Amino acid sequence: MTPIPVIIVAGFLGSGKTTLLNHLLRNSGSARIGVVVNDFGAINIDSMLVAGQVDSMVSLGGGCVCCAVDVSELDELFDKLAHPNSEIDVIIVEASGLAEPKNLIRMVVGSANKHITYGGLVEVVDAVEFDATRTRHPEVAQQLRLADLVIVNKADRAPASVASLVNEVRRLVGQIPVVATTNARIDPTLLFDRPKRQKEIGAQLTLDDILRDDHDHSAENHRHLHDEYESVSFASTAPLDPRALLELLEDPPPGLFRAKGFVAFAARGENRKFLLHKVGRYIRFTPMRWAKGEQRGSQLVLIGTGLDVDAALERLAATVHDDAEPLHPQTMLGIGVYV
Numbered sequence: 407m408t409p410i411p412v413i414i415v416a417g418f419l420g421s422g423k424t425t426l427l428n429h430l431l432r433n434s435g436s437a438r439i440g441v442v443v444n445d446f447g448a449i450n451i452d453s454m455l456v457a458g459q460v461d462s463m464v465s466l467g468g469g470c471v472c473c474a475v476d477v478s479e480l481d482e483l484f485d486k487l488a489h490p491n492s493e494i495d496v497i498i499v500e501a502s503g504l505a506e507p508k509n510l511i512r513m514v515v516g517s518a519n520k521h522i523t524y525g526g527l528v529e530v531v532d533a534v535e536f537d538a539t540r541t542r543h544p545e546v547a548q549q550l551r552l553a554d555l556v557i558v559n560k561a562d563r564a565p566a567s568v569a570s571l572v573n574e575v576r577r578l579v580g581q582i583p584v585v586a587t588t589n590a591r592i593d594p595t596l597l598f599d600r601p602k603r604q605k606e607i608g609a610q611l612t613l614d615d616i617l618r619d620d621h622d623h624s625a626e627n628h629r630h631l632h633d634e635y636e637s638v639s640f641a642s643t644a645p646l647d648p649r650a651l652l653e654l655l656e657d658p659p660p661g662l663f664r665a666k667g668f669v670a671f672a673a674r675g676e677n678r679k680f681l682l683h684k685v686g687r688y689i690r691f692t693p694m695r696w697a698k699g700e701q702r703g704s705q706l707v708l709i710g711t712g713l714d715v716d717a718a719l720e721r722l723a724a725t726v727h728d729d730a731e732p733l734h735p736q737t738m739l740g741i742g743v744y745v
């Protein structure tokens with residue numbers, strides 16, 4: 407079972423977290439989303455009801471996700487959601503307005519549950535309120551730097567200043583990708599994959615299908631959504647230099663948000679296949695065996711926003727170890743840190 411990514415959505419009151427959650431639920435495609443929220447009142451559950459997901463909705467007892475709940479309770483929720491029968495593909499935890507995402511990240515990364523993995527922190531910023539929020543809470547900049555993706559929402563309400571605001575946020579957060587949105591409409595594939603699931607033959611069009619935002623699927627909008635992010639695919643039959651790959655992952659090209667795939671390394675005696683999962687600064691390698699007859703090699707996909715595709719490909723190509731002579735086994739040490 408591939409670990410289920412747990413995505414944390416945070417942001418100040420009223421910035422658009424629930425709007426984002428509803429948008430993701432409506433446009434999840436074949437992906438099944440498990441949500442952890444404090445209050446279901448505002449969540450559009452229709453789309454989940456018809457998808458049979460209502461069982462996987464779990465509310466945390468009273469109060470804010472990370473203050474009132476200890477780790478064991480959140481772990482219990484993850485156990486429930488990550489149960490193979492639930493067929494959940496992604497879990498989204500909405501931090502309440504003032505909840506400190508840091509603790510949530512710690513809970514997810516430190517969870518004993520082997521079936522989940524950290525899927526990144528999305529910080530939602532209100533384009534209209536940002537300056538005022540920053541004056542009142544100077545620590546907001548620090549908080550944003552924890553994010554793996556920053557969404558500057560309500561672009562429609564600040565059309566004249568949104569571009570400069572995005573630049574200002576970029577200056578604050580450095581390499582972290584920043585996107586401007588209206589109604590938090592980001593492309594869900596930026597955050598999670600839509601698995602190929604065969605629909606039952608003769609299955610009726612579900613309410614889910616009907617409810618799906620028409621808007622997002624109009625040709626114009628689609629183009630717009632996809633303009634916001636780039637994805638780079640890379641394949642190599644020659645094995646990769648573990649040090650070079652690590653350098654790329656630890657110091658990624660600006661705008662890189664996710665990296666996934668599998669890798670064959672060029673170290674002597676290293677015969678394993680390494681699954682790679684990276685989101686923001688979080689990197690994880692999972693060693694596996696190659697299947698019988700499987701062609702050894704590496705396949706990686708980088709996803710980002712504002713990513714320089716050619717430069718990213720060039721850096722990927724530079725990780726290939728062309729020499730027939732394998733590298734010293736010690737070159738794997740750095741990878742071990744992320745296993």
Ligand SMILES: Nc1nc2c(ncn2[C@@H]2O[C@H](COP(=O)(O)OP(=O)(O)OP(=O)(O)O)[C@@H](O)[C@H]2O)c(=O)[nH]1
Nearest residue numbers: 419420421422423424425503559560561588589590
């Ligand atoms: N004009 C405009 N309104 C938006 C946008 N996104 C969200 N809103 C509205 O802003 C209000 C707050 O959005 P929510 O999604 O509830 O925000 P939230 O972060 O979940 O709020 P809390 O749970 O109270 O912290 C709602 O009335 C939304 O309809 C946007 O891009 N443009």
